Amino acid sequence: MFDDLKKESLDYHEFPTPGKIATHVTKPCTTQQELSMAYTPGVAEPVRAIEKNPDDAFRFTSKGNLVAVITDGTAVLGLGNVGALAGKPVMEGKAVLFKRFADVDVYDIEVEAEKTEDFINTVARIASGFGGINLEDIAAPRCFEIEQALIEKLDIPVFHDDQHGTAIIICAGLLNALEIKGKALKDARIVCLGAGAAGIASMRLLKALGARADNIFMVDRKGILSTSRSNLNRYKQEFAVDTERKTLADAMRGADVFIGVSGPGLVTEAMLASMADKPIVFALSNPDPEISPVLAHKVRDDIIMATGRSDYPNQVNNVLGFPFIFRGALDVRARAINDAMQIAAVEGLRALTHEPVPAEILEAYRKDHMEFGPDYIIPKPFDPRLMDFVPPAVAQAAIDSGVARCGFPKHYKPAPHL
Ligand SMILES: NC(=O)C1=CN([C@@H]2O[C@H](COP(=O)(O)OP(=O)(O)OC[C@H]3O[C@@H](n4cnc5c(N)ncnc54)[C@H](OP(=O)(O)O)[C@@H]3O)[C@@H](O)[C@H]2O)C=CC1
Numbered sequence: 001m002f003d004d005l006k007k008e009s010l011d012y013h014e015f016p017t018p019g020k021i022a023t024h025v026t027k028p029c030t031t032q033q034e035l036s037m038a039y040t041p042g043v044a045e046p047v048r049a050i051e052k053n054p055d056d057a058f059r060f061t062s063k064g065n066l067v068a069v070i071t072d073g074t075a076v077l078g079l080g081n082v083g084a085l086a087g088k089p090v091m092e093g094k095a096v097l098f099k100r101f102a103d104v105d106v107y108d109i110e111v112e113a114e115k116t117e118d119f120i121n122t123v124a125r126i127a128s129g130f131g132g133i134n135l136e137d138i139a140a141p142r143c144f145e146i147e148q149a150l151i152e153k154l155d156i157p158v159f160h161d162d163q164h165g166t167a168i169i170i171c172a173g174l175l176n177a178l179e180i181k182g183k184a185l186k187d188a189r190i191v192c193l194g195a196g197a198a199g200i201a202s203m204r205l206l207k208a209l210g211a212r213a214d215n216i217f218m219v220d221r222k223g224i225l226s227t228s229r230s231n232l233n234r235y236k237q238e239f240a241v242d243t244e245r246k247t248l249a250d251a252m253r254g255a256d257v258f259i260g261v262s263g264p265g266l267v268t269e270a271m272l273a274s275m276a277d278k279p280i281v282f283a284l285s286n287p288d289p290e291i292s293p294v295l296a297h298k299v300r301d302d303i304i305m306a307t308g309r310s311d312y313p314n315q316v317n318n319v320l321g322f323p324f325i326f327r328g329a330l331d332v333r334a335r336a337i338n339d340a341m342q343i344a345a346v347e348g349l350r351a352l353t354h355e356p357v358p359a360e361i362l363e364a365y366r367k368d369h370m371e372f373g374p375d376y377i378i379p380k381p382f383d384p385r386l387m388d389f390v391p392p393a394v395a396q397a398a399i400d401s402g403v404a405r406c407g408f409p410k411h412y413k414p415a416p417h418l
């Protein structure tokens, strides 16, 4: 980052009030009468109701619109294990996005816990006051164990954003990019650099949507995940392929698709040059991608390129997912965010990309024109129609798959593409 951008960012976070979020009250509390409602004695009534029927917490408290964004600070963006407290600006950032894009309230919670079990128990013990748990920036492989244990313990959605949020956006963007390239997902040869939270979940979802396991090379710091390696954990073993190829450069030769969820600057010009015609390159490491779009476009004029950043076309970033997915899940008081709901979100995002782009988006991005094509494979986060396409589709999928506690919300319209 340039020095002036660094200073601007620090000033943005410091002034006029340190940090990015605060709480505000939703009921009047200015008279003796209102005080006796908000607090004692009036508050005793909802307490008694919830004691008798825990679901009344959705009626009488903020639970139904409240998500906990929780980290241990072990994989913050692509910055690595910076610790729980240093992860707080990102968690506050997620809170801003939840509120700004989908009016979901958030408490950010940073947990100091070296032992996986301590982290799980801490989250389980504070979970009942929330409508959902968004796990964030927790490194693999412990993120898989943490998420699974919490899903089993809790009756509210537990969603590791770096896994499933990222997977959903990657799948939507990639299916659209392949449509432009004119290749079916089942025929696409895919390289995924990064076999952690984002990489494993994204390749799992791509397989569920039709990608062939033997067309995927997954790569970590030690090279391609192959059956000849003896140093693979059980999550990586799921993607081990029988191949003589070893390195990232080997994997990239002839590949149609590169997905980077690893770290900055790991893809060379030579690797990019060795990919198939019309290569699709998603360099998604934040804040700095695996290869810069400027360099990538110099090497390949036939590329379809995306990053995780806001300052280039095609921002493939989980900001397009978690606010809208949780909105739909919360509005039907879902017990989980399951595969059907995730695939519904993929389809909603894909469908919206094919719609004409409204003037307010062109204005926000200072463009005269945008339409479905190599520079527009995924909607923009500021597109207000995300609320029309994603939450209703997710809510409907929750109902159809039996994890909703209530019916399709009266204030919703069915998603336009369904
Ligand atoms: N655009 C978006 O929406 C999102 C982007 N990301 C980005 O993806 C990256 C990974 O995040 P996440 O999956 O949560 O992190 P994890 O820590 O769970 O996984 C990181 C993975 O990247 C691999 N890796 C790291 N450095 C290298 C390297 N030098 N060479 C090869 N492989 C490497 C690791 O290899 P090994 O297993 O060998 O250690 C590991 O498999 C981050 O940069 C993050 O910003 C993540 C989520 C969303």
Ligand SMILES: CC(=O)C(=O)O
Residues within 6 Å of the ligand: 076, 077, 078, 137, 161, 162, 285, 286, 308, 317, 318, 319
């Ligand atoms: C976007 C995001 O969640 C990440 O880079 O970790």
Ligand SMILES: [Mg+2]
Residues within 6 Å of the ligand: 077, 136, 137, 161, 162
């Ligand atoms: Mg993250």
